Amino acid sequence: MSTNEIQVKRISNSRLSEIDFDNLTFGEQFSDHQFELRYSDGKWQNPEIIPYGQIPLYPAVATLHYGQAVFEGMKAFCYRDDEVNIFRIDDHYDRFRRSCERVCIPEVPKEYFVGGMKELVRTDKEWVPKAKFKSLYIRPIVFAADQTLGLRASKTYRFYIICSPVGNYYSEGINPIRLTTMPQYVRAVQGGVGDVKVPGNYAASLKPTTEAQQKGFTQVLWLDAKEHRYVEEVGSMNIFFQIGNTLVTPPINGSILPGITRMSVLELAKSHGMKVEERPVSIDELISLHQQGELREIFGAGTAAVISPVGMIQHNEHQITVSSNEMGPVARWFYDRITGIQHGDIADEKAWCTIV
Ligand SMILES: Cc1ncc(COP(=O)(O)O)c(C=O)c1O
Known part of the structure; x- marks a missing residue:
């Protein structure tokens, strides 16, 4: 797809001036x-901005009933002084494609995913926060669009990409998070859909998260x-342990989401x-x-927070406490390194950055 295949209908009055870039919340304002x-008719068509x-939508639209849908979560950053970088776009596309395959959604061609996203971010370039560590969160979403209550894969779909300027996760300082196991609940099973990004997982x-927060x-x-013994993930992040001088994380086993930050x-x-x-790590x-x-x-890793230090874990009557009130040196090294590459302060040796 060449970008001139995309119809662009620009807004007549930008909402940009309504945004307080100093006080951004997460995912509540959209570009x-x-x-x-x-x-439809067996092909993706009509790309438009x-x-x-x-x-x-009609109330009978299949996705509302049976959840045949997939999403991604990724970010664009101001890069050096006046460029914009979409981080690890190819890897996010690969995961999106695998997620679609798992729930029988026809593959969105890469040129539409990547080309559409680049053109959208270019169109809304002014919405990418200029300040260090802020970013434009990008949310691709695809869903079944047939009107039917019959349980079957839809024959029609819609794919959207929307963008939301988001703040520095750590503007108030880094507070290590407090975790609890919830042995009566599970997030995902092998053979299920925990290793792909489908809405039902979330x-x-x-309910388990609300109960944990109430405590x-x-x-x-x-x-x-x-076995309710092996650690899989933390909230919606992958988890890492610094054990002695070894960095340990559970293997991708079919029930863990293969995180791009991981x-x-x-x-x-x-x-x-x-x-x-x-390797597997038991509680x-x-x-x-x-x-x-x-x-x-102990730290979590995910697109939203990049790296999130874990201060304590409660498991039955046991309490594991690891750090004081700040990010440990290993977590800090990864945080600085990854954010440095995202903003162009550290050389992008692994070709993770796509300048739009
Ligand atoms: C369940 C789950 N695990 C891990 C992650 C971290 O993945 P990523 O680093 O790609 O954001 C996410 C976020 O997408 C998630 O939803």
Whole structure:
């Protein structure tokens, strides 16, 4: 697809002046335009950039009933002085494609995903926050558009990309998060859909997360569905442990979402000669490592916060506490490294950045 295949209908009055870039919240304000693409008669067609706005839907639209939908979450950053970088666009596309495949959504061709996103970000370039560590969050979403209550894969789909300027996750300082296991709930099972980005996973996490928050915790530490022993993820982030001088993370096993930030952490660690292990980590192992003083740091990794230090984990009557009130040196190194590459302060040796 050449970009001149995309119809661009620009907004007549930009809403940019209404945005307080010093006080951005997460995902509540949206840029001037959206990208739209439709699937019917066996093909994706009509790529358009149109003003951000409502999309009329019938109540019988299949996605509302059976959740045949997929989304992604990624970011564009101001890069050096006046450029814009979309971070790891190819890897996000690969995960999006795999997610679509799992729920029988026809593959959105890469040229539409990448071409549409670049053109949209170019169109709304002024919406990319200029300040360091702020970004334009990009949300691609595809959903079943047939009107039917019959349970079957839809024959028509809509694909949208919307953008939201978001603030520095750590503007108020870094508060290590407090986690609890919730052994009565599971996030995902092997063979299910926990390793892809489908909306139902997030709906299913709301009740356990709400209960954890009512007890004063920030997030749930998800354990495996079979033995309720092995650590999988934290909230909607992947998890890392600094054990002695080894960085450890659970392996991608079919029920963990393969995070792009997780990939970045692992690739950086390996290329800087750190000792890395992808292996199962049980909660009992963590308790005994903590007792032996071998558990140095715990942190989550995901697009929203980049790196989020974990201060404590509650599991039944056990409490694992790891850091004081700040990010540990290992977590800090990854945070500085990744954000440095995203903003162009550190050389992009691995070709993670796409300048639009
Ligand atoms: C369940 C889950 N795990 C992990 C992640 C981290 O993935 P990424 O680094 O690609 O944002 C996310 C966020 O997308 C998530 O929703």
